[in-house]
Amino acid sequence: MFKAVISVNFKKSILDPQGNAVLKALNSLGYQNVEDVRIGKHIEVMLDCENKDKAKEQLNEMCDKLLANPVIEDYQVEVVEVGR
Amino acid sequence: MFKAVISVNFKKSILDPQGNAVLKALNSLGYQNVEDVRIGKHIEVMLDCENKDKAKEQLNEMCDKLLANPVIEDYQVEVVEVGR
Numbered sequence: 001m002f003k004a005v006i007s008v009n010f011k012k013s014i015l016d017p018q019g020n021a022v023l024k025a026l027n028s029l030g031y032q033n034v035e036d037v038r039i040g041k042h043i044e045v046m047l048d049c050e051n052k053d054k055a056k057e058q059l060n061e062m063c064d065k066l067l068a069n070p071v072i073e074d075y076q077v078e079v080v081e082v083g084r
Numbered sequence: 085m086f087k088a089v090i091s092v093n094f095k096k097s098i099l100d101p102q103g104n105a106v107l108k109a110l111n112s113l114g115y116q117n118v119e120d121v122r123i124g125k126h127i128e129v130m131l132d133c134e135n136k137d138k139a140k141e142q143l144n145e146m147c148d149k150l151l152a153n154p155v156i157e158d159y160q161v162e163v164v165e166v167g168r
Contacts, residue, residue, distance in 0.1 A: 001119075007091075007126040022127075025150055031142065033132040035085075042091040042126035043106070048117040058115065066109055 002047055002055040003082045008068045008075045009040030043067060046082075055079050086131055086139040087166045092152045092159045093124030127151060130166075139163050 010016050016038050023037040045062070049055040059077045068075040094100050100122050107121040129146070133139035143161045152159040 009126065009128070019127075022150070026129075026146060029146075029149060031131070031146060033142075034129060034146075035132060036128075036130040038128040040126040040128075042093065042124040043103075044093070044120075044122045044124075045110075045118060046120040047115070048119060058117075062110060062113075062115060062118075065113060066106070 001082050002049055002052065002079050004043075004045045004047065004055065004059050004080075005078045006043040006045065006059065006063060006067060006075055007040055008043065008063070008073050009038060011072060011074050014072045040073075041067075052079055052081060085166050086133055086136065086163050088127075088129045088131065088139065088143050088161055088163045090127040090129065090143065090147060090151060090159055090161050091124055092127065092147070092157050093122060095156060095158050098156045124157075125151075136163055136165060 019037040019039045022039060023034060026034045045059065047055060049058065056077060056079050063075045064070055103121040103123045106123060107118060110118045129143065131139060133142065140161060140163050143163065147159045148154055
């Protein structure tokens with residue numbers, strides 16, 4: 001059994017309105033030292049697979065097909081083996 | 085300058101309908117080996133602060149006040165120092 005942590009974020013060149021709204025909210029709450037906020041998705045996937053390489057390969061496929069939009073988003077996949 | 089990566093997720097006891105929808109979608113795309121999906125937020129914050137401890141303290145405050153709902157969500161904060 002493997003646990004994957006995937007983070008999906010807008011590419012640097014893409015505007016992030018949700019992040020900007022949170023930045024303004026933090027500034028107006030008194031956190032003037034906050035300079036940038038970007039908000040993306042944090043996805044945890046539990047999957048059963050023969051080995052870690054195969055798991056990683058499948059997860060990259062899932063990201064390309066469903067979890068991320070490769071046109072505007074980047075993703076990072078981390079896989080760790082866990083017990084049942 | 086510090087960069088913080090915050091992940092905000094529903095507590096284990098809270099249902100995650102978005103995660104369930106993605107789980108079903110992955111299963112129907114042929115990934116029958118996927119057993120669980122949980123979806124949360126991935127927040128990156130750049131902030132200026134004297135030291136790492138102070139930054140972490142402020143970030144925990146921000147999570148409690150704005151970034152997470154402590155009633156139904158857990159959060160994790162990781163801070164690294166970065167150049168300007």
